[in-house]
Amino acid sequence: MKDLKEISTRLEIAKKKIKKTNESSGRSNAASLGKALKISTELVAAVVVGSTMGFLLDTWFGTKPLLIICFFFMGAAAGIINVFRAAKKMH
Amino acid sequence: MNLNPMHQFEVFKIGPEISLGDINLSFTNASLFMTISSVLILFLLFFGTKKKELVPSKIQLITEMSYTFVAKMMNDTAGSGAKSFFPFIFTLFMFVLFCNMVGMLPYSFTVTSHIIVTFTLAAVVFLGVTVVGFAKHGIKYLELFVPKGVPMALLPLIIIIEIISYLSRPVSLSVRLFANMMAGHTMMKVFGGFVISLGLLGGWLPLGFSVALTGLEILVAFLQAYVFAILTCIYLNDALNLHH
Numbered sequence: 001m002k003d004l005k006e007i008s009t010r011l012e013i014a015k016k017k018i019k020k021t022n023e024s025s026g027r028s029n030a031a032s033l034g035k036a037l038k039i040s041t042e043l044v045a046a047v048v049v050g051s052t053m054g055f056l057l058d059t060w061f062g063t064k065p066l067l068i069i070c071f072f073f074m075g076a077a078a079g080i081i082n083v084f085r086a087a088k089k090m091h
Numbered sequence: 092m093n094l095n096p097m098h099q100f101e102v103f104k105i106g107p108e109i110s111l112g113d114i115n116l117s118f119t120n121a122s123l124f125m126t127i128s129s130v131l132i133l134f135l136l137f138f139g140t141k142k143k144e145l146v147p148s149k150i151q152l153i154t155e156m157s158y159t160f161v162a163k164m165m166n167d168t169a170g171s172g173a174k175s176f177f178p179f180i181f182t183l184f185m186f187v188l189f190c191n192m193v194g195m196l197p198y199s200f201t202v203t204s205h206i207i208v209t210f211t212l213a214a215v216v217f218l219g220v221t222v223v224g225f226a227k228h229g230i231k232y233l234e235l236f237v238p239k240g241v242p243m244a245l246l247p248l249i250i251i252i253e254i255i256s257y258l259s260r261p262v263s264l265s266v267r268l269f270a271n272m273m274a275g276h277t278m279m280k281v282f283g284g285f286v287i288s289l290g291l292l293g294g295w296l297p298l299g300f301s302v303a304l305t306g307l308e309i310l311v312a313f314l315q316a317y318v319f320a321i322l323t324c325i326y327l328n329d330a331l332n333l334h335h
Contacts, residue, residue, distance in 0.1 A: 041267040
């Protein structure tokens with residue numbers, strides 16, 4: 001019984017050590033550069049998707065150019081939200 | 092000598108034309124280099140796991156490092172709940188990485204510099220994540236589009252914005268990879284063209300740039316594969332654990 005207890009405490013300590021090294025090495029240079037590259041396209045993509053949606057809906061309902069204007073601005077808003085969220089995740 | 096920097100992105104048929112109804116299924120240089128990348132991955136994993144030694148050989152070390160790299164990345168971003176998706180993420184990461192790296196070799200073709208390839212990969216990820224989300228949470232998955240604490244008057248606007256934001260995921264995922272690879276390879280070819288056209292007198296400066304750009308491009312090739320995989324993990328995490 002005593003042996004088992006000793007082993008379990010040693011295991012616990014080892015696990016904590018692993019966790020510590022995992023946390024400290026998590027923020028490498030490559031990871032932060034990847035995040036920087038990620039944000040740049042985030043904004044553009046949402047504007048493109050929003051405008052495309054507006055254009056398609058316009059051709060369906062025949063309301064040119066009302067919806068494409070609305071959806072362009074909503075796409076821009078979505079892009080800003082995307083960037084905001086991506087930046088928030090970095091902490 | 093062909094100095095056109097866009098010439099390297101040309102897709103052409105290899106062998107006979109195969110068509111299935113209206114669909115053109117001919118084997119192209121793009122298919123050839125995708126096959127080469129896949130075969131290289133298979134070889135690496137096969138020979139890397141053949142002899143399991145306690146002190147690993149170089150090839151075993153590469154295999155084990157790629158495994159731990161992806162496993163750690165998944166653990167950090169998607170949590171332990173996503174463990175069952177490891178094969179998918181690993182395949183995706185290795186495929187994009189090898190396509191990018193094979194594209195760095197002279198006279199080769201960069202598959203990932205074509206938006207149709209990257210968009211197909213991104214669409215698979217997007218549809219897969221959506222299916223996983225609906226399978227796990229049912230109709231409650233739609234709550235993803237309704238953030239908490241929004242006044243009722245603003246709700247319709249916010250929902251449309253959230254849907255646009257959700258639909259922009261595959262676009263940003265594919266455009267990022269495609270644009271980075273295409274821009275990098277075009278730039279390398281442009282500087283390579285300068286070396287030829289400026290000749291022995293002025294060609295040394297662009298030659299130096301070419302060398303530096305090659306190093307940068309190898310970094311970008313790795314980084315874009317990493318970003319593609321990590322974003323898939325993040326989307327998977329959103330689908331598995333429903334919260335913002």
